[in-house]
Amino acid sequence: MKNTYILLLTLFSFIAVQAQVDRTVMPKPGPAPEINLGVPQSFNLNNGLKVLVVENHKLPRVSMQLSIDNPPILEGDKAGVASLTGSLLGLGSKNITKEAFNEEIDFLGARLYFSAQGAYAQSLSKYFSRMMELMADAAIYPNFTQEEFDKEKEKLITGLKTEEKVVSSISSRVQRALAYGKNHPYGEFTTEETVNNVTLSDVEEFYRDYFVPANAYLIVIGDVNLEEVKSLTEKYFTSWTKAVPPSFSYSQPKNVPNTQINFVDMPNAVQSEITVQNIVNLKMKDNDYIAALLANEILGGGADSRLYSNLREDKGYTYGAYSSIGNDKYGPSRFSATAEVRNMVTDSSVVEMLKELDLIVTAPVTDEELNNTKALYAGSFIMALEDPETIARYALNIEKENLPKDFYKTFLEKLDKVSKEEVEAAAKKYFNVNNARVIVVGKGSDILSGLQNIDYKGKKLPVLAYSKTADRVETPDYNAAVPTDISAKSVIEKYITAIGGKDKLESVNTLAMMAAAEMQGMKLDLNIKKTSSSQLMQDVQMMGNSVSKQVLNGDTGYMIMQGQRKDLEEKELDAIKKESAPFTELQLLNDDSVVIEGMEMIGDKNAYKLKVGENKSAFFDVETGLKLQEVTVTEMQGQKIASTSNFEDYKEVSGILFPYKIIQTVGPQSFEFIVSEIKVNEGVSPTDFE
Template identity: 70%
Template sequence: MKKLYILFIAALATFGVQAQVDRSIMPKPGPAPEINLAEPESFELSNGLKVMVVENHKLPRVSIQLTIDNPPILEGDKAGVSSLTGSLLGLGSKNISKDDFNEEIDFLGARLSFGSQSAFASSLSKYFPRMMELMADAAINPNFTQEEFEKEKAKLITGLKAEEKDVSAIAGRVQRALAYGKDHPYGEFTTEETVNNVKLTDVLQFYRKYFVPANAYLVVIGDVTFDQVKKLTEENFTSWTKAVPPSLSFSQPNDAQYTQINFVDMPNAVQSEIAVQNLVELKMKDDDYLPALVANQILGGGGEGRLFLNLREDKGYTYGSYSAIGNDKYEVSRFRATASVRNVVTDSSVVEILKEIDQIVNEPVTEKELANTKAKYTGRFVLALEQPQTIANYALNIEKEGLPKDFYKTYLERIDDISIEDVQNAAKKYFSTSNARVVVAGKGSEVLENLEKVSVNGKKIPVLYYDKTGKKTAKPDYNAEMPEGLTATAIIEKYVDAIGGKSKLESVESYAMSATAEMQGMKLEMEMKKTSKDQFMQDVKMMGNSVSKQVLDGDKGYAVGQGQRKDLSPEEIEKVKAESATFPELNYLAVGGIALDGMETVGDKKAYKIKVTDTKTVYYDAETGLKLQEVTIAEMQGQQVKQTLMFDDYKEVSGILFPYKITQSMGPQNIEFIVTEIKVNDGVSPADFE
């Protein structure tokens, strides 16, 4: 027996040595694990509302999600009615005033929000019965008042006005309009005109037609019991009027007949927004749904995607380039490959994106790319299973999308079975460079000349021109003739006269300005003070703490950033002096050296371009003479970075016009400062420059 025991130990030792040797060889993956996915309990009310319950008693919390799964809705000349409906829902009910409703939600420490065809609530489980009451009351008995309607309408219009100079927002709007057509629910967009067409009666009509239980799902997750949910749902939602939303019809979108560049001129753009897009008919229940997702992930699904590695890591054209493929059970969706790039590399970026799409269509992906992507999807899927919300989402998808009951139970197995050939077939089917729309929104005066020369596979790509609404237009003309004999000095003199006159400006010994802005949800406060004696102070604060400060007092000065103080060098002092004058244009007239460098469009205005230095250019409105924009080239970490200041909303203070909206742009970031106060010859003391 002892001998047998020794032999057994020896065998184990031999196996251990062999195992160490075998570690140099990649082990073969085992079979995909079988997923035992719990199914939520469910029931249906007589009015058509389908209810799913996922019990999870780990924490004393509960969430309630209401989803109404209607087909796309075309709003036409009243686009915005759905948005207004969503913003008015949840403002109390016919039984509870808005203030009392919100006060109770806050008192319960809960959340409750509505969309035009959805609602969401969360709270401690002990308040669940009351939250069901409040959600149902607000959903079934909305309190649509004229007063609240006018408030929400004004908010929506304010937001739309802000978007009119947002290059990214305009680009997205035009991309959708060109893909689907403006008479399609996915291609139409909301404007101030369409919002003004909407009346309160339109909101009521939209609500009655589309906020109905026929296609509605109520998902309850958390520390509840099925019997409790069923009882409360029957008590609170049975009175929801049974109705069937009307069937809708609209034009069917088509891809472009040939690959083309659709250019939108945005003179205020500091970078170009690029989207290579084509339509796809992809649904979750399609056999090649998962191979299509894998193909997209390899192309541009994240930081390891080919687009990112090419345009960012290799070329340095952008902060990131990505792709996405949509799926829709009702309509065609889109494949999109996108990037926000520096103006100077716009044409090159278009070429590289098209090249990457061509490559994944025409050449098989590598074993490594496929293995890494499968591992990523497997990891995401397994991690998601830890969340109770996942079980509900999967069950909801099976219901809404008409998926097989075992869709998620076999998910990992089907991911594991995807072959290189499957990926390439999906890429060929859903990605296209033969009839793609390359939508570019950017500053035409800087990018268009090279963009018109773009060719792929030896074939030049035609450029078509569109305005900010997606309407076809003529090629922008950047060669507007200037009046004969016009000089830079005359333009500056016109500006000085426009804001108050030379004598008025020369009487200003100092002024103080305060402004506020928002950045990533945080409030910024800016204070700026200037005098005619080479004194300057600018302090930007966040939450009361200084994040950036610059001070000049004659021939000395300092800067503070991230808590570190640094004295300014003689060269830096001279640069700050140039900007510290109460009105730099008076210096331009006195010293000279400025040059007229042509005309450009800034926003929707023609502007004279004045070159002040090799690194600074200023633009003045050709009609009013007011300053519209300053562009400065700065050196940062060995690279040249363009910084733009835009001036708008001029108002009079002490007989002088000052801009009350100053937008600072650097790279993809825009910060809009709204001036709150300006004091002339007041509010400044020597202590400000210490």
Template identity: 65%
Template sequence: MKKLFLFSMLSLFFATSFAQVDRTKQPEPGPAPEINLQEPVTFSLKNGLKVMVVENHKLPRVSIQLTLDNPPVLEGEKAGVQSLAGSLMGNGSKSISKDDFNEEVDFLGARLNFGATSAFASSLSKYFPRILELMADAALNPNFTQEEFEKEKAKLITGLKTQENDVSAIASRVQSALAYGKNHPRGEFTTEQTVNNVSLLDVENFYRDYFVPANAYLVVIGDIEFDQVKELVTKNFTPWTKAVPPSLSYSEPKDAQYTQINFVDMPNAVQSEISVQNLVDLKMKDEDYLDALIANRILGGGAQARLFLNLREDKGYTYGSYSGIGNNKFGPSTFRATASVRNMVTDSSVVELLKEIDKISSEPVTAEELANAKAKYVGNFVMALERPQTIANYALNIETEGLPKDFYKTYLERINAVSIDDVQNASKKYFSSSNARVVVTGKGSEVLENLENVKLNGKAVPVLYYDKIAEKAEKPNYDTAVPEGITATSVLEKYIEVIGGKAKLDAVESYAMLAEAEMQGMKLELEMKKTSKEQFMQDVRVMGNSMQKQVIDGDKGYMMAQGQRKDLSEEELKKLKEESAAFPELNYLIAGGITLEGAEAVGDKKAYKLKITDEKTVFYDVETGLKLQEVNNIEAGGQQMQQTLSYDDYKEVSGIKFPFKLVQTMGPQKFDFIVKEIKVNDGVNAADFE
């Protein structure tokens, strides 16, 4: 019924050459620049708070970072309590209301944010005394009220509900649950049920137990004097009651005993989320820490890394493939190689990910790869030094991770000293293809048959099945029989009947629709108008400005993108006319040629699958007859991609049911359009199609 279009921003790169240079040779690297990191001056309060001060008088600004370096907390049946505590922190204090608190922070042009075990503030240095006072007051005397608690609880539950069928969100939480176990802080689930188990008293208890100064660090950087900081911090934070957080124990994570595919069936998935992962015991103070970072950079650390060059540039399987390696002083972390790929290449992508991991562990990297990875780290490191937040983090890491005082001063020197052998040794130690857990979340009816035939080094990789909450499950059964008498024609006729009937639809001479979505924090508007006279207009606007517009008026039409107009060719006009029909199912019945391909799951519903053309498939709910989803195979950037439009929240307008929620998905892009208005036989005139 409706077809939406995605946009990409074009970047232009300019280069100017002032001399003849042999560009076939990479320039020789110069010596590592000397890093002059100012060491913080420190002091401690009797309650245990450790304070680090770095004076920097270049700009009249100051930043304050409070961090509680506590071990992770297992929340169990009250998972979500930590999140709720963090969202309630910073809502004023017992001495100042939330509105007055926020108004004063805004008036001072400052920033002040809180988490469950952290706080951050920045302001002009002349406001430092007041901002520090506000931070301390809100941290030590939080304003926990039942009213705010209920609001934050409702927001958290709403957020969880939006993730119920979000393939990416489910993939992420199952990956962690299978890596660490559900009885580990990094693997446990926050659900609507666990959130409902949390009371305001639980939040207050969490704050009292864990928001304590024993492992607390306060880093102050900027245009301030040490003596002033010491005086103000002592005054404002001395009332913080001395306490130590409780000691907790939880299950020790274990790697898979053998390489295996853990499959999570998501019938609404339009692409597969893949993670090849294993546990790593890596800490910043380890001698091979930088070796591991460089190895990961070469494997999957960016657009020049092996995974990206293989799966995107060479194979065209995905928009991007990356890897990451974590470090944690409190216990194991993970190495992960990931990709979001088209359904039809899911098995091939798994094979390529495993091959690349196997290759970097068994074969030396090239000198060029090593040099490029080092250059990237050097550039990022030097640029990061310009941010006060970076200096704060470096000072904090030295204290909390047990690093030598010169860890960052010698950082570049040690990066440049990493050898090819160091990279291979780190790869063997931290990247595993022999006991990797390959977590695939996708549409089983389209990917499972091929996944079950995946082999690594000539051996079959077994497939185990899990549900959306990481519990073991049976292999999905996709043999849904179509009842006798059900045909493509009967499915189309039922749809037409349930949305209003043929007579009602035939009486529609025009309709207009206005819908809205969000794109990177900006409002995206979709306006669409159609008539029974082969007239169609679709305008997509960002922040009120037209980004793409399409118009058909009989046998002529055009499209505009960012102010550039192009008349439609005969073939383009023909295709767009097919999309422009007010109710295309009426045309499907007349044209014929539609085939019933069977029944499949779409989300948590069973649907009849109708093949409209070689490029288009439409799914209709078995029970209600309503249209659930439309899948189009299109070419984008030389690659075959799937574009999916899902329909939901049907409401009646002028006796006809229209979907009031449209979910557009293509590759990694997803837009949830909420229909704001539909007018039938109203709001459309000839000028709309000029």
């Protein structure tokens, strides 16, 4: 009975308390949690290196970050020298070979990376002394050799060639070049030509000028103590030669006088890259810095933002739309809103992005938007504090940006105090919808007409065409009429005549081709064999092992991917049969489904575009008749992916012209196959198709 009485008393007390709480009123938030950041201890070496130490003994590990805070560096006609310098640093030193250096780091279970403006290392604390010695040795006594320079130069050029076919890479390049100008450090870009201008002596000079301790910081975080760090730093870094890097002045970038569309044609693009950008002058120490971050987050910071909700959730134009705002103590940076959209909705997406930019500077921010965004920022901020690299970045920012010592300790308190009015003022100040560049990179024949007819606030936006190198060019005319005497059949006939003639091509019974490309420093071998009897073998090998292989032998065939064999189904067999003939264009001569769709620019050449299959197009040079490109579009997981083959460097074999350079691009991946050998009516046997 007593237990029952106590239970009922507890229950009634709980009900009474509940009755006193008004559930219709949101509880007031408590005070912002106190942030307990490790306060860095610091000291300076005589050569200018400043060392920051944050002791954290929770785990037996330590990280070191070397950061050289140089002003922007203009590389000019030797753009790429900084990248090459960074790639050569850390390849051993004058005192230890590259092989021994890498082997020891692996043995210690550590990490050590270099860039042109710093380095980063992480290891167990018991190896801290040796890791600091290795970092200092590689940083102060680099072993720049011609052999390694040539290797890194070749890698860089290969990467640049790959980027030329990637829409996002071209978009990023053009954004910076148009915002800052190509003669500004932030606007210049690296090309094959500028890389070829760089010599080993240029790398050595760049290192001497800019990899110096005058503006350098070394941040050490982890299971260490100040005296140990001081002793080791003085031992290993004192010999770093004191020097002051050269300084330059640059013209200040400005916004365009009126909102305009800057269009770049990428014929291989299956989607459009849209960027709305303007110049901003924002620094971390500015009073409205946090308000600007919140304004950007509300506009396009994530899945709850206005841009994302509009373009993805409401309209279904894209998988995501985002915005970002930069800050830079040395000068102007950029605000940008971006989205990757389907070709058919490119113009509509531009309108919606401009509309959201206009709304955030004219319509009030809601209480819900502000509170949710503050909560998101606070949560991300607190979670990030568990990462030692975050602590290092915060400590470094305080030093480099001349921030108050308690900037991050009081960050949540400052965040909580930001008002709606301050967020709206920041949006008006930094999101300049009336002087914005709308940069659109995509397939011009599909999107240009729509862009030219955009009506924004009662006016048509001017559309200016640019090249992939951000040079002003004439706007392409995709409606140029194909001459009346030109047909799909006449285009194919001209091609057949150009490469050797119908009789010559029909005399070919077998064809064998060997080619090679590089992928991330590894060699890819391509071996293709065809016959006029519906036989094909295509084998891609790496290090002697098949990565991908397709075989067709009449009415049967199979494919091998990563060692797994699969017999081809009827639909797959039909598709491969169409590609198995030595010269497929002979079959297209009398194919009524092949139609001419117009004229397009492929590189700097005008070409006829022929639809040669349900999802395949071929482009033939108007002047020479040679085939320049093939594009096949497939759909995977709801996305259309274009596979592009460019044909260059035609050479004669047995009286027939063949392309000796084939550049294949699928999504962001691009491979440049250089043909080493072509055999006509030899080098093929029945066993090749077994």
